[in-house]
Amino acid sequence: MKLTVFNGSTRGSKGNSEILINWFKEGFLKDTSGDVNVHYIKDQDKHPDMIEILKRSETVLLAFPLYTDAMPGIVKKFIDKLADYQGSMSGKSLLFLVHSGFPEACHSRGVERYLKKLTAKLGADYLGTIVKGGSEGLRIMPQMMTRKSRLLFNQIGEQFAGTKSLDPGLLKKLASPERLSPFSRGVYRFMSLIGLNNLYWNGMLKKNGAYKNRFNTPYV
Ligand SMILES: Cc1cc2nc3c(=O)[nH]c(=O)nc-3n(C[C@H](O)[C@H](O)[C@H](O)COP(=O)(O)O)c2cc1C
Numbered sequence: 620m621k622l623t624v625f626n627g628s629t630r631g632s633k634g635n636s637e638i639l640i641n642w643f644k645e646g647f648l649k650d651t652s653g654d655v656n657v658h659y660i661k662d663q664d665k666h667p668d669m670i671e672i673l674k675r676s677e678t679v680l681l682a683f684p685l686y687t688d689a690m691p692g693i694v695k696k697f698i699d700k701l702a703d704y705q706g707s708m709s710g711k712s713l714l715f716l717v718h719s720g721f722p723e724a725c726h727s728r729g730v731e732r733y734l735k736k737l738t739a740k741l742g743a744d745y746l747g748t749i750v751k752g753g754s755e756g757l758r759i760m761p762q763m764m765t766r767k768s769r770l771l772f773n774q775i776g777e778q779f780a781g782t783k784s785l786d787p788g789l790l791k792k793l794a795s796p797e798r799l800s801p802f803s804r805g806v807y808r809f810m811s812l813i814g815l816n817n818l819y820w821n822g823m824l825k826k827n828g829a830y831k832n833r834f835n836t837p838y839v
Contacts, residue, residue: 620650620652620653620654620678620780620783621653621654621655621656621676621677621678622647622653622654622655622656622678622679622680623655623656623658623672623673623676623678623679623680624640624655624656624657624658624679624680624681624682625657625658625659625660625669625673625679625680625681625682625697626640626657626658626659626660626661626682626683627660627661627681627682627683627684627690627691627693627694627697628660628661628682628683628684628691629661629691629693630661631659631661631662632659633758634684634758635684635718635754635755635757635758636682636683636684636716636718638757638758638765639682639716639718639751639754639757639772640657640680640682640716642768642769642772642773642776643680643716643749643772643773643775643776643779644776645769645772645773645776646772646773646774646775646776646777646778646779646780647776647777647779647780648776648780649776649777649780650777650780650781653780656672658672660683660693660694660697661693663693663696666696666697666700669697670700670701670704673701674704674708676711677710677711677712678711678712678714678746678783679711679712679713679714680713680714680715680716681694681713681714681715681716681734682715682716682717682718683716683717684717684718684719684720684754685717685718685719685720685721685726685727685730688726688729688730689729689730689733690717690730698737701741704741705740705741705742706740706741706742707741707742708741708742708743709742709743710743711741711743711744712743712744712745712746712783713734713738713741713743713744713745713746714745714746714747714748714749714779714785715731715734715747715748715749716748716749716751717730717731717734717748717749717750717751718750718751718752718754719751719752719753719754720753720754720755721752721753722752722753722796722799723752723796723797723798723799724750724751724752724794724795724796724797725797725798726752727748727750727752728750731748731750734748735748746783746784746785747784747785747790749772749775749785749790749793750790750793750794751768751793751794752794752796755819768793771789771792771793772793774786774789775789775790775793
């Protein structure tokens with residue numbers, strides 16, 4: 620099966636989306652007749668070419684990180700460019716991969732519903748959405764800490780190559796926890812009280828010279 624992948628991360632090939640796509644690919648390409656081409660939505664000047672590629676593809680995976688409970692702006696911009704093709708994508712199959720910084724899969728369920736509607740509007744077949752929480756640390760975690768998730772992605776990819784469908788049991792395992800347990804919520808609350816929760820993100824803000832602007836409200 621030929622699979623066209625659109626990576627919607629603003630970090631392009633250096634992000635967590637790339638890691639997850641590669642894990643999926645590892646399983647998918649166990650079928651030696653498999654073929655995967657990845658395109659980066661962050662290359663905005665290439666959007667017209669990407670739309671042509673999408674129009675020619677039979678099976679398409681759109682992967683992106685959750686940004687403020689939805690998709691990154693560049694992904695929305697790309698989707699908006701498909702407005703002229705409503706109802707014209709019959710025979711095409713779309714599947715999605717949405718992953719989030721927060722560990723709970725429930726954060727991605729809203730955008731999952733949107734993606735299902737989007738596919739229907741385009742007239743394509745909806746094959747499902749792979750949801751994974753807790754992705755921000757993937758880029759820096761040692762391999763042994765990500766082994767279980769990698770294996771699940773391998774299995775999902777391999778199963779997809781064989782059946783052109785996503786296994787609901789594997790998707791459920793990957794999406795765990797759907798919601799944090801009361802105990803884990805207590806631990807998070809405690810960490811946020813002592814300021815541990817913000818340590819990583821504050822570090823990122825400082826690295827990018829944006830820490831002093833963190834409470835800005837430009838649209839007020
Ligand atoms: C601007 C911005 C907004 C984000 N919004 C959310 C969010 O609403 N919920 C969430 O769980 N994670 C959120 N995240 C975290 C990303 O989903 C997470 O870091 C992801 O692993 C980034 O993937 P990438 O490296 O492929 O870009 C946000 C990150 C950024 C930079």
